[in-house]
Amino acid sequence: MSEDALAALVEKPHAEIAIESLRDEGVYDDGRRVTDHDDGTVALPVTEPPQETDVLDVMRQTDLELRAPDLIDLLAERGWTEAELELAPGSWAVIGSVLLVTLDEDCPREGEVGEALLELHGEADTVLADGGVSGVHREPSGRIIAGVEDTETIHTEHGTRYALDLRTVMFSPGNKAERARMGAVVAGEEGPEPETDTDGPERVFDMFAGIGYFTLPMARAGARVTAAEINSTAYHFLIENAVLNDVTANVEAYRADCRDVEVSDADRVVMGYYGVETEEDESRSLEAHEFLDTAFDAVAPGGIVHVHAATPESCLWERPTERIEAAADRAGRDVEILEKRRVKSHSEGVWHVVCDVRIG
Numbered sequence: 007m008s009e010d011a012l013a014a015l016v017e018k019p020h021a022e023i024a025i026e027s028l029r030d031e032g033v034y035d036d037g038r039r040v041t042d043h044d045d046g047t048v049a050l051p052v053t054e055p056p057q058e059t060d061v062l063d064v065m066r067q068t069d070l071e072l073r074a075p076d077l078i079d080l081l082a083e084r085g086w087t088e089a090e091l092e093l094a095p096g097s098w099a100v101i102g103s104v105l106l107v108t109l110d111e112d113c114p115r116e117g118e119v120g121e122a123l124l125e126l127h128g129e130a131d132t133v134l135a136d137g138g139v140s141g142v143h144r145e146p147s148g149r150i151i152a153g154v155e156d157t158e159t160i161h162t163e164h165g166t167r168y169a170l171d172l173r174t175v176m177f178s179p180g181n182k183a184e185r186a187r188m189g190a191v192v193a194g195e196e197g198p199e200p201e202t203d204t205d206g207p208e209r210v211f212d213m214f215a216g217i218g219y220f221t222l223p224m225a226r227a228g229a230r231v232t233a234a235e236i237n238s239t240a241y242h243f244l245i246e247n248a249v250l251n252d253v254t255a256n257v258e259a260y261r262a263d264c265r266d267v268e269v270s271d272a273d274r275v276v277m278g279y280y281g282v283e284t285e286e287d288e289s290r291s292l293e294a295h296e297f298l299d300t301a302f303d304a305v306a307p308g309g310i311v312h313v314h315a316a317t318p319e320s321c322l323w324e325r326p327t328e329r330i331e332a333a334a335d336r337a338g339r340d341v342e343i344l345e346k347r348r349v350k351s352h353s354e355g356v357w358h359v360v361c362d363v364r365i366g
């Protein structure tokens with residue numbers, strides 16, 4: 007038996023938060039897989055007994071099959087040909103107890119992909135094929151391909167807990183670093199900082215709050231957040247999540263169009279939405295301009311606006327810059343573009359970007 011073959015037992019609903027904590031401690035073993043221990047608990051592979059993470063017990067594992075195979079190994083065992091294996095997904099995300107995977111449209115036998123993914127991730131119990139999001143309300147259209155068909159879960163990221171139902175509200179795994187960054191900027195661990203005249207905690211306007219993607223890490227870092235969300239399902243989770251994260255005193259939530267929520271003198275405004283695709287071409291709805299006007303009305307002199315956009319590679323960085331400068335002109339405000347970042351690939355040749363701008 008290998009000396010390192012240790013596993014920490016935790017209750018299944020706590021598996022995701024425990025894995026995150028074990029990774030932070032530096033004792034999580036990515037070379038082995040999570041396995042079911044008994045009905046209610048799972049065994050998480052660790053390289054040594056955890057010191058900081060709460061676990062039920064630490065045990066030795068002897069089964070060599072626990073060495074992590076990958077998805078390709080498991081599908082090959084199920085008889086997939088080389089050509090079929092080429093169509094298997096290369097990545098997926100664990101969101102609470104749900105595995106979210108984007109499948110190639112020609113991917114064969116998706117049920118087998120789902121079963122194999124569940125075998126790889128003992129901490130998850132449902133596999134949802136991502137069907138994208140659409141419309142102003144950003145509604146997802148996933149379909150379950152394996153597991154217990156329960157898409158309501160609690161996902162934990164950097165200590166923030168997100169209750170959500172992946173069949174009814176979107177969650178973008180690729181925005182993980184940006185969600186963490188929004189908490190870090192409020193905590194003063196990363197720039198840019200507002201240079202406003204106001205005292206006390208930062209006042210933030212999150213114009214497109216969703217289930218609290220940015221609102222929650224910012225409120226946890228001490229900001230007072232006014233959060234607007236137009237989609238009633240997402241709004242319901244936003245309220246639930248403020249309670250779950252014990253930040254109700256820091257969050258004032260409105261189920262409303264952000265253009266109808268009156269905010270002035272905000273230290274920071276977050277615009278985490280970039281309009282919807284129009285049918286005629288790949289450009290975005292012109293509403294983005296109206297939203298910029300709302301953001302500029304809300305922000306105090308010296309404050310920061312985080313402007314998200316979906317921008318074709320060929321338009322980087324002229325298009326977002328010009329739109330921001332045009333809105334500043336309309337508002338009669340000075341604008342300084344402090345930082346331009348790529349958040350993730352949005353689609354073929356198109357980037358999800360964010361510009362941090364200071365408004366004078």
Ligand SMILES: C[S@@+](CC[C@H](N)C(=O)[O-])C[C@H]1O[C@@H](n2cnc3c(N)ncnc32)[C@H](O)[C@@H]1O
Pocket residue numbers: 142143144177178181185213214215216217219220234235236237240262263264265278279280
């Ligand atoms: C794309 S989601 C937020 C994604 C988020 N940035 C992330 O990290 O995953 C944008 C949210 O804005 C909401 N929304 C769209 N238009 C709105 C409006 N005019 N006012 C308030 N919320 C709006 C949508 O319902 C959706 O929940």
